[in-house]
Amino acid sequence: MLCRCEMNILSGKRxxxxxxxxxxxxxxxxxIAAALEAEGAVRGEGSPDIVIIVSCxxxxxxxxxxxxxVRRARRENPRAxxxxxxxxxxxxxxxxxxxxxxxxxxxxxxxxxxxxxIAERLNGAAPLSAVERxxxxxxxxxxxxLDRPRLHTRAFLKVQDGCNHYCSYCxxxxxxxxxxxxxxxxxxxxxRRVTESGCPEIVxxxxxxxxxxxxxxxxxRIGALPLLRRLRFGSIEPFAVNExxxxxxxxxxxxxxxxxxxxxxxxxxVLAAMRRGYDSAxxxxxxxxxxxxxxxxxxxxxxxxxxxxxxxxxAFKRSLKFVEELGFGKLHVFPYxxxxxxxxxxxxxxxxxxxxxxxxxxxxxxxxxxxxxxxRWIGDxxxxxxxxxxxxxxRGLTRNYIRVTAQAEAKINEELRLIPTAYRDGGLTTEGLxxxxxxxxxxxxx
Numbered sequence: 001m002l003c004r005c006e007m008n009i010l011s012g013k014r015x016x017x018x019x020x021x022x023x024x025x026x027x028x029x030x031x032i033a034a035a036l037e038a039e040g041a042v043r044g045e046g047s048p049d050i051v052i053i054v055s056c057x058x059x060x061x062x063x064x065x066x067x068x069x070v071r072r073a074r075r076e077n078p079r080a081x082x083x084x085x086x087x088x089x090x091x092x093x094x095x096x097x098x099x100x101x102x103x104x105x106x107x108x109x110x111x112x113x114x115x116x117x118i119a120e121r122l123n124g125a126a127p128l129s130a131v132e133r134x135x136x137x138x139x140x141x142x143x144x145x146l147d148r149p150r151l152h153t154r155a156f157l158k159v160q161d162g163c164n165h166y167c168s169y170c171x172x173x174x175x176x177x178x179x180x181x182x183x184x185x186x187x188x189x190x191x192r193r194v195t196e197s198g199c200p201e202i203v204x205x206x207x208x209x210x211x212x213x214x215x216x217x218x219x220x221r222i223g224a225l226p227l228l229r230r231l232r233f234g235s236i237e238p239f240a241v242n243e244x245x246x247x248x249x250x251x252x253x254x255x256x257x258x259x260x261x262x263x264x265x266x267x268x269x270v271l272a273a274m275r276r277g278y279d280s281a282x283x284x285x286x287x288x289x290x291x292x293x294x295x296x297x298x299x300x301x302x303x304x305x306x307x308x309x310x311x312x313x314x315a316f317k318r319s320l321k322f323v324e325e326l327g328f329g330k331l332h333v334f335p336y337x338x339x340x341x342x343x344x345x346x347x348x349x350x351x352x353x354x355x356x357x358x359x360x361x362x363x364x365x366x367x368x369x370x371x372x373x374x375x376r377w378i379g380d381x382x383x384x385x386x387x388x389x390x391x392x393x394x395r396g397l398t399r400n401y402i403r404v405t406a407q408a409e410a411k412i413n414e415e416l417r418l419i420p421t422a423y424r425d426g427g428l429t430t431e432g433l434x435x436x437x438x439x440x441x442x443x444x445x446x
Contacts, residue, residue, distance in 0.1 A: 212239020
């Protein structure tokens with residue numbers, strides 16, 4: 001039998017956590033917080049003894065933000081243990097870790113070890129590192145667990161990790177490793193715990209969710225949980241959206257009418273150079289089947305990369321034309337960022353000026369498409385779960401992923417039926433709120 005000191009190795013220690021990047025990182029950050037609290041640590045009270053940074057390395061901008069977070073953490077909390085974990089760590093050298101003055105560096109699939117490593121560092125151990133350098137062949141699962149969401153109102157539930165598609169621009173397989181699926185019963189049981197904690201909404205996430213071995217069955221099993229009111233996907237690659245999955249989604253009442261399917265480009269030549277595995281016609285057929293199966297209210301959002309090395313002006317125009325014709329709702333636009341170790345990093349880059357111009361033009365299209373999609377629901381009744389409340393104003397997302405701000409007294413996660421009257425600031429508002437908003441941040445991050 002363990003003594004009390006061993007059972008609570010971080011008793012009374014205060015921690016803060018910063019999460020960069022994707023929904024999988026969001027889950028891992030939540031689960032790390034749960035693991036620290038299970039060892040007696042307390043989040044967000046006073047000056048921290050521990051600062052955790054869950055990192056991203058998908059672009060050069062993400063790298064810079066990560067380094068900035070580390071330096072700020074060290075400057076503002078000189079006596080705290082600073083622990084950096086995740087994708088950025090996975091590719092760092094020992095020299096880089098030393099230069100950033102990190103106390104603890106933990107790569108992917110090893111984040112469950114953070115509480116013990118932090119305790120060792122607090123007890124005087126030298127800076128510690130845990131990174132699996134052979135992650136591309138690693139079939140292990142990171143033993144993180146979640147009982148309830150702490151940092152969000154909805155719960156992200158990680159069920160898959162890794163990718164082996166090796167798109168020519170993407171570093172993810174190099175830092176996340178080979179595909180691995182979480183055992184189905186374990187995933188369902190965690191979803192049950194989360195809903196029993198009072199959380200009514202779950203977002204299934206993974207590095208490549210479509211590679212989950214039993215995704216249609218998982219949807220049906222989690223969707224059948226009695227306390228679950230909403231089930232979402234974080235993101236799913238288009239070639240995973242097959243008839244079997246669409247049938248499971250259509251027959252699961254809690255599944256929300258939104259699919260984020262990354263496109264990256266609407267030009268076939270660029271898609272081939274990216275090694276995406278489909279052309280624009282194939283993507284369009286997948287979107288058509290999804291809309292036919294899930295209904296006209298289905299929101300298909302996507303990612304669009306601009307200024308890929310072989311994207312000339314004509315290819316860019318074809319890409320924008322395809323995006324507009326397909327009628328996406330939300331469009332996430334970002335310029336190509338070379339990642340060392342990928343095939344595209346060896347290609348000739350376009351001038352920065354071209355990247356800026358194309359990104360700006362794509363962002364203008366994104367705003368038009370989103371306004372057009374959201375405006376379809378002006379004057380119609382929609383339902384949201386309240387995620388924020390302030391001074392008699394509530395805000396949340398519709399089932400098909402439209403942010404709505406309304407004048408209403410509400411409890412968090414309370415269901416509200418509303419009639420939007422205007423589109424404003426990337427979402428819909430109800431009567432009387434067209435002139436001003438009570439919120440400074442956008443909660444619609446899924």
